[in-house]
Amino acid sequence: MNDDLAQLPLGEGPLRGLVVIDMTRVVAGPYCTMMLADLGATVIKIENPAEPDYVRDFPPFVQGEQGKASAFFAQYNRHKLGVSLDLKSEGGRRLLRELVAKADILVENFRPGTMARMGLDYETLKPCNPRLIYVSISGFGQTGPNAKRPAYDNSAQATGGLWSINGAKGQAPLRVGTIIGDLSASFYATIAALAAVVDMRKTGLGQQVDVAQQDSVVTLTEHAIVNYTVDGIVGEPLGNDHPFVRPYxxxxxxxxxxxxxxxxxxxxxxxxxxxxxxxxxxxxxxxxxxxxxxxxxxxxxxxxxxxxxxxxxxxxxxxxxxxxxxxxxxxxxIAEVVEDPHLRAREMFVSTQVDGAAVQAFGSPMKLSRTPVQTQGGAPAFGQHNEVVLKGWLGVDAADYQRFVAEGVI
Structure with missing residues (x-):
């Protein structure tokens, strides 16, 4: 847990004081870091000045103070502090190493090998902070023959077996109608990161967490794996039927x-x-x-x-x-779900801000009696908290800060 947090906005909840460097984009990663933020961690979202998180351009849009703003982006990035860093520049990489030295967790979802080429992989950063928990989310994991392949959610659904067993009986299989590969990888990454935090507090040592979308999807196939390994049954689409439970x-x-x-x-x-x-x-x-x-x-x-x-x-x-x-x-x-009085009573729909506009998004299913999850909070504008984080917390002086701005580092 950080001792030098006076200059950073702190969340409320059981993870208050934990600092997370979020180098992720889209959903597999941003959802993980948002869950940590909901639980009270201070999450610093790093975006490339030349290529911000491209879900900022995903619909639907609301009218913000600076123009149209993505409600999709808001749904997965509430509570975060926005910082822009060009990691292709030496100045940007140096600033990131300085951030890592003071942080507890780093989460990234680049293709394996990308962080190493920038000198920002776990083994390189570990000497900067032996307590660092380095969470890597990818399509196929950090090891294995397919590790460096590009992947999307559909890649995980396809190679994890879920796609093949979903759909109407006797017809071609269908992908699950949501990004379940991205979401499940985020869930496992969050659980593993918190387990590593517990260990770090006991030992003083961090570690790398390796979560693959394909692995995550495999665990969602319910009966299909044991049906095959025990009885040789290859699963296929069953529509709305269960393989043996009836009526169901x-x-x-x-x-x-x-x-x-x-x-x-x-x-x-x-x-x-x-x-x-x-x-x-x-x-x-x-x-x-x-x-x-x-x-x-x-x-x-x-x-x-x-x-x-x-x-x-x-x-x-x-x-x-x-x-x-x-x-x-x-x-x-979905219309009936949003109006469901039970879900309303459980505060499963919350107002999130993006560029000054309100977006109604899903809340958190985690209900803690003594340290409740905080879901009220806005998504950051691009680079919104550069000064707070870099000058206030990291201690970059005014002259260096202006130089970084002039050079396009931030």
Whole structure:
């Protein structure tokens, strides 16, 4: 934990006083550092003066004080301090080394080898700060035959197996409809960074954290790996079906669809009672979970029953009838999600500022009773905190600062 923080704005939360150098862009990395910022860390976002984080140009846009501003950028960069550094210049690299010497964590998501070519890899920076936790997020990791390949989220979904098992049964596979490779890598990087912080506080030593998007996606494939390693089953798209649990999936109702998951014997009994057919509980063809799991029995007997229960009711009616007792939930549109009173009560939508404009974005699912997560905060303008960080915290004198500006270092 830093002792020299008087010149830096500090966050509130369990990570207050932890300083993070954020050298990431897009989502796989910025989301990790934003979670650390939400938990109270002071995050310094480094951007190239010639090529800022290009999601600043991603839609949707709001009208800010200086023109259009990206709400997408705001969603993944709240609380951060913005600093511009040209790391292709020796002056920029020197300033970064000085920042690293005073920081606790550095997070980067360049292709493996890029940081080493600039003399900013972990082994080179470690002597500057033996306590440094150096988090590297990449498509395929820092080691292995594919390490230096370029990658996007889709690369991870494709090579991690998730793409191949997603989609409608009997049709071509579909990518998962969100950047799950980027997001899952950010989650694992955050967990690993915090584990390294715990170790660093005990030992006084940092370490490198290596998180790959492909690795992260592999862990999201649920049953698929063990199905193959144990029984030789190669997973394929199943649509809204589960490979063996039934009834457990999407069912049509009057105004859309619901998820119905009353597959255990207890929940099945409750469902039969709630929907006015208690005699089905003792029907010897479908009276046990094992029998209902049988594909033929499910298709011939169970599925028509559940379809009948749902077809004549709306999502709201089904939720009101059964939602408190069995797993029956509406499949909500994003508009319905944003207006969900339960999510509102849990403060899952917050106002974030970007260039003076308010953006409603998702909040944090982390709920801590004594040191609550802080989600109210703005995303930085490009280079907004150069003076605060470089002059105030790092101690760059006025003449050098102006020279760096003139030379395009910052």
């Amino acid at each position: 999936g999407q069912y049509a109702c009057k105004d859309g669809f619901v998820f119905f998951g009353a597959y255990t014997d207890k929940f099945w009994r409750e469902a039969c009672r709630l929907f006015g057919e208690p005699d089905l509980v003792t029907d010897t063809e479908i009276d046990t979970m094992a029998k209902r799991f049988d594909p033929d029995v499910y298709a011939r007997r169970v599925q028509p029953i559940v379809q009948r229960w749902c077809a004549g009711r709306t999502k709201a009616e089904l939720e009101a009838l059964a939602g408190d007792i069995i797993p029956v939930t509406p499949i909500k549109t």
